[in-house]
Amino acid sequence: MFDPKAEAMSRDERAALQRHRLWGLVDRLLAAGGVQGERLREAGVKGGADVTLADLHKLPFTTKQDLWDNYPFGMLTVPRDQVAAVHGSSGTRGRPTLVAYTRADLDLWASMCARSLSCAGAGPGSIIHNAYGYGLFTGGIGIHQGAVALGATVVPMSGGMTERQVRLLTDLRPDVLACTPAYALRLGEAAAEAGADLSWLKAGIFGAEPWTEELRAAIERVLPIKAVDIYGLSEVIGPGVATECLEQNGLHVNEDHFVVEAVDPATGTPVADGEPGELVFTTPTKQALPLLRYRTGDIASLTRAACDCGRSLVRMSKVTGRADDMLVIRGVNVYPSEVERVLLGTGLVVPHYQLVVDRRKPATRLLVACEAAAGGDPAEELAKALQAELGLAADVHVLPSGTVPRVEVGKAVRVVPWETGEAPLPGLA
Ligand code: DLL
DSSP, rough: SSSHHHHSSHHHHHHHHHHHHHHHHHHHHHHOHHHHHHHHHTTOOOGGGGGGGGGGGOOBBBOOOHHHTTTTTTTSSSEEEEEEEEEEOOOTTTOOEEEOOHHHHHHHHHHHHHHHHTTTOTTTOEEEEEEEEOSSSHHHHHHHHEEEEEEHHEEEEOOOOOOHHHHHHHHHHEEEEEHHHHHHEEEEEEEHHTTTTOTOOOOOEEEEOOOOOOHHHHHHHHSSSEEEEEEEEETEEEEEEEEOOOSSSSSSEEEETTEEEOOOOTTOOOOTTTSSSSEEEEEEEEEESSSSSSEEEEEOOEEEOOOOTOOOOOOEEOOOOOGGGGHHHHHEEEEEHHHHHHHHTTOOOEEEEEEEEEOOSSSSSEEEEEEESSSTTTTHHHHHHHHHHHHOOOOEEOTTTTOSSSOOOSSSOOOEEESSSOOTTTOOO
16 A cells, blocks of 8 residues: 555544545635635535535535636636646547646645555556556546656656557566556557567556446456556546555545545435445545535445455445436437447457447437457347347447557547448448
8 A cells, every 4th residue: 555544544533534624625615715615605604614524415516517617727726826737638528627736736646646556556666657648638647646656667658659568568567557448458459469478567557438347357368467447537636536456346435535425416416335326526635626526427336345455445336437428229228338348248249349329310329330259240149138138229230350440549439429421430331
């Protein structure tokens, strides 16, 4: 553990710490007078002392819309000149979401990512091959700073240029690989094609996009590693919000800094532990852009059961999808990750696939583009499996090997719309 005192502290001790920090946050938001402070006032909160952890769920939410409405610096709770860096997400859904960090926020972020890397078994002296993109995206720079804080050696590869990545993976003998799960697959395949020996790699720390247990198994087949999941979002800090340990059984949320709740996405009311809900985070220790009850849109469940690694932090399940990513195909609601689970679970396809949502006619169709693992055309069998397990009527297209786009840079695009004109992939009729 990077910080055993914090990661393994008793629940009571942590709750006291959270409560104390939450008071401080509420006072700061009220003093800053922005949208979050106003909402607190409207809710009758006059100071931190009015708020308890048990009552957190009664406080107002903050959303991505608030960040957009106050773009770029309207939600700061420190003077602008205290901002040491900005980051953000590329905004595949439209506008970029920008976030800000003070120097203290950057230090906090580095120690959260150092915790993540030690969850994957890294320590001082480890070599971390970091193939998350560097730039506004938080993946590259976040993991980089975490590796430095841990006392490890970081190789700042960023994404792309796969051949060169394989070369440095071979020459520098890193023990940990950090990148998106889709790119890990791509790297594993490229290493196999090049006959590269990566036997010293021990673990991979993969996140920034949803991935299933089935994808984990596929990655662990092409790379000699334990693949662990890392979760985070720019708004909360970036990577380092929660990470799986080598038990591979849920992601430990750094709840001493990121207080987590799971709520019903429709009603906003808390769901019980073990039930899937939308993750909501409060960041009591962040300075530049602290958030009270930020709605992530990400669906996962929480558990407070003990973990064999000794960390006492609450764990979240893998994210099954985003509330706004759910597809509705002829009345059947389905997350892309459920389709991934069924497809890869059959063992009939390679782990590269794309879902094309054909909206050219009022009755939306789902086309599944994939590639067979061992020749032949398993389309019919795959369609049956999707029907049997998800009740989903999909048109499965088994395309020639290498046709489904591989991800080199950025997040995997699993779902593509087809609104008009030619099909987005060749071979889909
Ligand atoms: O993706 C931060 C990150 C970088 C996390 C590197 C892990 C590793 P954003 O670009 O702001 O930040 O995107 C955040 O990505 O709300 C989720 O929908 C999704 N996401 C992130 N990690 C996971 C994960 C980074 N492990 C959004 N599983 C989040 C599923 C994830 N979805």
